[in-house]
Amino acid sequence: MPATGSETTPSVMDEPATYSDAVASSSDEECTAISAKAFDSTHPTTATFQSYATEKDHGEFFRDCLELLVKSAVFEATKRDRKVLDFQNPQVLPSKFDFELRDAPSTHKDLIRILKDTVQYSVKTGHPYFVNQLFSSVDPYGLVGQWLTDALNSSVYTYEVSPVFSIMEEIVLREMRKIVGYKNGDGDGIFCPGGSIANGYAISCARHKFFPEIKTKGNSCVGRLVIFSSDQSHYSITKLASFVGIGSDNVYAIKSNRKGKMDAQHLRQEIQRALSESAVPFMVCATAGTTVFGAFDPIDEIADICKEYNLWLHVDAAWGGGALMSRKYRHLMKSIERSDSVTWNPHKLLSAPQQCSTLLIRHTGILSEAHGTQAAYLFQKDKFYDTSYDTGDKHIQCGRRADVFKFWFMWKAKGTTGLEKHIDKVFENSKYFLELVKNRTGFELLLEEPECTNVCFWYIPPSLRKLSKSLPEYNEKLHKVAPKIKERMMKAGNMMITYQAQKDYPNFFRIVFQSSGLEKSDMRYFVEQIEKMGQDL
């Protein structure tokens, strides 16, 4: 635990021992500012209280911190011979990491140690062997982009405050709409904090398109609204449907086939059911790259049905969207240009740092119509420049990070062809892994031909291989294998890969490829490690 800088704590003896005590005991009248002795800025090795950085007080500190970051949190932390994590149980970690907030300031030396500890006990999501989530890797250009974004600390609501990023957002969004296939890239769009919220915006826009009166009057002015999405769609559809007052029961779950793709015939039946109940269907959420199976819903068929029933077609391509950058793989989202809106997270398949999520919309102006409130204190109309560049009012956020920059900078760095190359590489990796385990003893694929770069499989330990699959205990036993191997890998720190049960299947692994820094040897490593950790189960 750090020295808490007791020599710099207030020396006035009759003051309460701690800030918290003071707050608890003081009345308004008793309040006095703490002794200034605690903040002697002539001692530059102790943290200053001012929210202002100077070369004199922080130059050396910044350089020490950045050297540490680059070395230990980026280059060292992502080396293959280093651990992905140093796992500590949640009950134990507080005894190893100094979480406590104290009254007194820290020294710069203490702070450097704190940074080291934070790196040590954090999961290295940029490590090649972190294949656990739909994000991973540390993109070098994305990271530099983030660092600059932080240093500039902009808020993208007005051109006045954020000129470069305001224009940049519109340029990147237009380019993405072009790639989706919306005519001339026209339409609307936003960067927002995560795909879940992007899906929420999509619901809000769809609702506004058909029932603009809800903005002022609320949902209760129309009938029971109904959304359709597959039983494999992301949980955010249901979560956000609840949040926006539609209710989770009113998200009708459409069956998916064995591959996890939406059954368009069942969609049609469910729309008819909703109509027969006198409910108000207004939106279908298709998924392009489901979270677990990586399935792509049949957009063309769904678009036909949406046209027939006049429903908004949203495509949640948060995960799969990156494949649009590849001439080889964009066919997976054939007819996506027929959609009304698309969620596409560059922080997933394209490996931009978190968070970088977009909602792209075919209809111009709908975001402002649905969400604008024209706050006079921020979106003044008598500014001296063209205020159509003040785009903040289309968001439900007010202050907002410039998540565009890291992605634009990556794009600038790699070029469109580089982003394509990245996508092709991650698909290539997943296909190599697939071939590796296809006929390998002890491995069983859930799907022989997954469509995206997540691969679902079981590891069958030797003890189970002799058991008949028809025995009920087979699935019971298999269900416990993945959690056990996961525990072992977390404790060893040698890799991270997630597991889950789904569709009545017992627990299976889902390995996710979206780092183009992985090589074939890494695929072999994953397979061998799993065998090693599971052979005695």
Place this chain on the structure above:
Amino acid sequence: MPATGSETTPSVMDEPATYSDAVASSSDEECTAISAKAFDSTHPTTATFQSYATEKDHGEFFRDCLELLVKSAVFEATKRDRKVLDFQNPQVLPSKFDFELRDAPSTHKDLIRILKDTVQYSVKTGHPYFVNQLFSSVDPYGLVGQWLTDALNSSVYTYEVSPVFSIMEEIVLREMRKIVGYKNGDGDGIFCPGGSIANGYAISCARHKFFPEIKTKGNSCVGRLVIFSSDQSHYSITKLASFVGIGSDNVYAIKSNRKGKMDAQHLRQEIQRALSESAVPFMVCATAGTTVFGAFDPIDEIADICKEYNLWLHVDAAWGGGALMSRKYRHLMKSIERSDSVTWNPHKLLSAPQQCSTLLIRHTGILSEAHGTQAAYLFQKDKFYDTSYDTGDKHIQCGRRADVFKFWFMWKAKGTTGLEKHIDKVFENSKYFLELVKNRTGFELLLEEPECTNVCFWYIPPSLRKLSKSLPEYNEKLHKVAPKIKERMMKAGNMMITYQAQKDYPNFFRIVFQSSGLEKSDMRYFVEQIEKMGQDL
């Protein structure tokens, strides 16, 4: 404009000239991956396509970028003798800044120039003379915290992926609830991307408390819900009320007094009106530090009314909340512990980098109850550690940045006493500014005694001083003064301060103090610059 690295573009002549052309013209069958020549990784001065950083390929680049960032975006950009901004009209900026996305990759040299240009044309929000918004300054410890957060690229949904930050969030939130005054710091809370969304969560929780069936059935299963907030409350209350399906008409605007404080008697009348309309009042949003006037609503009186009518009391202290850290100023929010929830943005008065917003709730568990969907693929219950540490399901976001770290790190650096010192300093600054303009010719205060650190005032140019205030043209002319001075300051780049009209007042300036790096001489600078820019109007 940069060299676009034409020597590295694909050389296969019969390929389409650009990626976009190729996408437009190619059928699925024609799709071919781009020539690998474009990505010759033996040339480390050209950007690599892999989402993986290595010392060999990026070590020098990182260090060059970081040196540039620290020097030009932090230390130089915030010097008083430098400009706050280099203003370019939105129509002109694209001719000065190379926004265009191209097919080919860039060289590291190009990228460094792009970073320089981004700094040059961005507003330096960390500059002492940026007093334009409710955020400003670059906190040195907050910034280092952001940089590490980025390098680790964590997502705070499970302990498994984000052990340090998961625990840290709970510790900081508990500490903040203690400071609010909730018993033992018990209750619930989240970090979320901005105060607007925090207010949305508050509405959602209040709704869930009284009508849990809305989560599944939607708003239409209850009557017309009504929220009350003052006519000075932040626009996000209305915006989020629309978003969550309650409707902006159902946010009843309560009158505020001359100081901008909610009129509790009018609140009572409006509640009774709603009841007489058979609507369903369920929530009052008080404001602690209004956006423009900096007014604090009378929480105690409002809490009495909420108790009487059984309404959820939310306090939007996004702006004013930081004052709770000061024994001298926390009385402004007297009785805040009687609230059900509080929005408090450390990125405002406490000067944490953006974004750092919290919602603090007195009721334990309500966030999960209102928003949880128990997604089986992420929140597995058969993990080997205590999964109560997997806190992600209480959010409407799935992936989520670790916004806690920068604030925790600042707190650790400065100590609670340092944060208090910061708050006391910014109040002191605002009081000094107030004294400076109080009796100064040409300045007129909107409020003689503003409660928070934003000060609203008019500058009256000499030409207007002889005019009678009762003449209609007086206000017409005065209305044009602030926009004109603002235009001049933006073009000169010497400072940024915002203006707006409000409550039938003609345009007035609102100067905002939340940088504890400002000195008295800076206050004098602001006054003198305004006089200089406005004297001939």
